[in-house]
Amino acid sequence: MAFRLRPDRPFTAEFRSVAENQLKKAIGFLENQPDGPHEAIHDARKKFKRVRALYRLIEPDAKDFRRAENARLRDMAKTLSAVRDATALIETVDYLTTEAGSEEEQAALASASNALTKRRDRIAAEEHDLPAKMAAAADTCRAAIAALDGLELDDHHRRTAKRLGKVWEKQRRKAIAALSQCHDNTHAEAFHDLRKCGQVYWMHLSLLRDAWPSAMAAKQRETKLLVDRLGHEHDLSVLTEIINESPDIFGSSETLALVIGAIITRQQALRHEALDLAEKVFADSAERESDVIALLWLEASRLSGKVHAEKPSDKHIQGQEIALRGVS
Template identity: 30%
Template sequence: MRDRIDPHATLAAEVRRIVGDEIAEATADLETARIKPESGFHQARKRLKKLRALFRLVRSADEPFWRAENVRLRDIARNLAGAREAAALVETVDRLAKAYPKEASDGRLASIRAALVRRHDRIAEDRTGLDGLVGEAIQAIAEGRRAVEGCVLPEDMQAAADILADGAAAAIRRALRSLDLAREHGREDDFHELRKAVKDHSAHLAVLASFWPKPVRSRRKQVGELGDLLGELNDLFVLRELIDRQDESLGVNGDIRLLQRLLKRSEKKLRKHCLREAERLFALRPAKVGRRLAERYRDDAGETPQIH
């Protein structure tokens, strides 16, 4: 797989290869965004998130450098959110209608959905500064690619194994800290941090799949599903915040109150589900996972001479 680190090549070569491939694809996505902004920006943002996870994976090799590059990509991605977040709110209402068909049967959610569709269309149709935004993003990621070409990563297999083990273990520790906070306090920010940690771990499972302690395929699937559930929970938070701000006319008060009740009910259920799944999937000892990962990387890398 092109997005997996090959232990038979040097870590420096593999990171540069993956970054080059992803940035080339992200650039193509951004060019697509000139015609189809929503889908183009959405795909570009997903690639930038994968790269940010990769940067955090190897961060211990040069903390200031990789932290700065992570910030660069974060700032680019923030500017590309566009209409995708508005579309997610429409999808949230659709999920609520499916989950609570009796309450939604009289069409009271339909009027709110229509208002959210109009909001989405208004955002999607606003192409003010689109070419400039695309051009700036392409230039910024090209600068990032050039920076990574000059990065310092170890050629030595032993040192590379330690860096990957440190990064993978750090993501698991971050998930465990976020899980503890979400379980104890239940704040939206705690679940948001848990979601980001789960997404990082999911990306690490993909890039390290060749030598991750088995069974990696089933774990990737389950962690990906947890990330999706946390994304749905985040969408509930965002929709509730939009209602609380009262800066959009989404419908009559009775319909809004119904939506608030369904949001509360769904949020409570989803919180419990996410916590339960996270507790199950992250019943891990980060240091042990890191050691096993490093051992497998060294074993695989030792099978043939590394390619420089």
């Protein structure tokens, strides 16, 4: 089953089905580990993020459920982070190597990659309880699936459309606030917040794409570019923290200076690119775009024969195209 909510189905049942599907996929990764335990953890954590984004969509009508289940998945994911996060640092240095400006910088980054690989291997060797953690995480996923049975929502299409519009507006306002913070300061946390907003936005576009496939796909492409840039930016911020905490593992001061220089150069470029992309992705007002989302969901439901309301005119919808640009 794709990661999407179909407007022609009862919302609660569809919501449960999507969440259960993602959680079962996570269990499959954790238990079968087709590409090894660390890649399995990486894949499972991506499913957890998707489910947590899905849960945001029902917060207005299920605050307690969303709070409890979000915490369940968040806390469980943290128990699996050590080795995967250490591996991500190696990938970050390898990414920097593709952007290296000189042979000296390439050599310094190769040395840093080697040092971080040894660090990752030490962490992995010390994590003797990883199999138990993965088994516990799979059990937590099963508990999360069971909890879905207790979820009850108003499936009336107008109530659903209103709920989705409300959540959409809240998330868009958070994104606009995060973007403003990025313009006001250069703190890594501001860009991390913008990245999280971008990730949620991308996942919500995926979930609701059946309401207007062409427009949603266009917005997803733009948002994916933004999230990728901010993902690399965040990885560089984490790498900087490791360097500040443990500079000795990187060898000579000359090597360290070259690595830091490469980080600063690439991070500045990524931030500039990300801000330009974010201005485009989040150009429209939160209120206007949320109104469009609610209208689109209701219209998609009507076309499925589930709602017998008067069809909004094509002129009405076309007048809102700016909120979901990319439609021909």
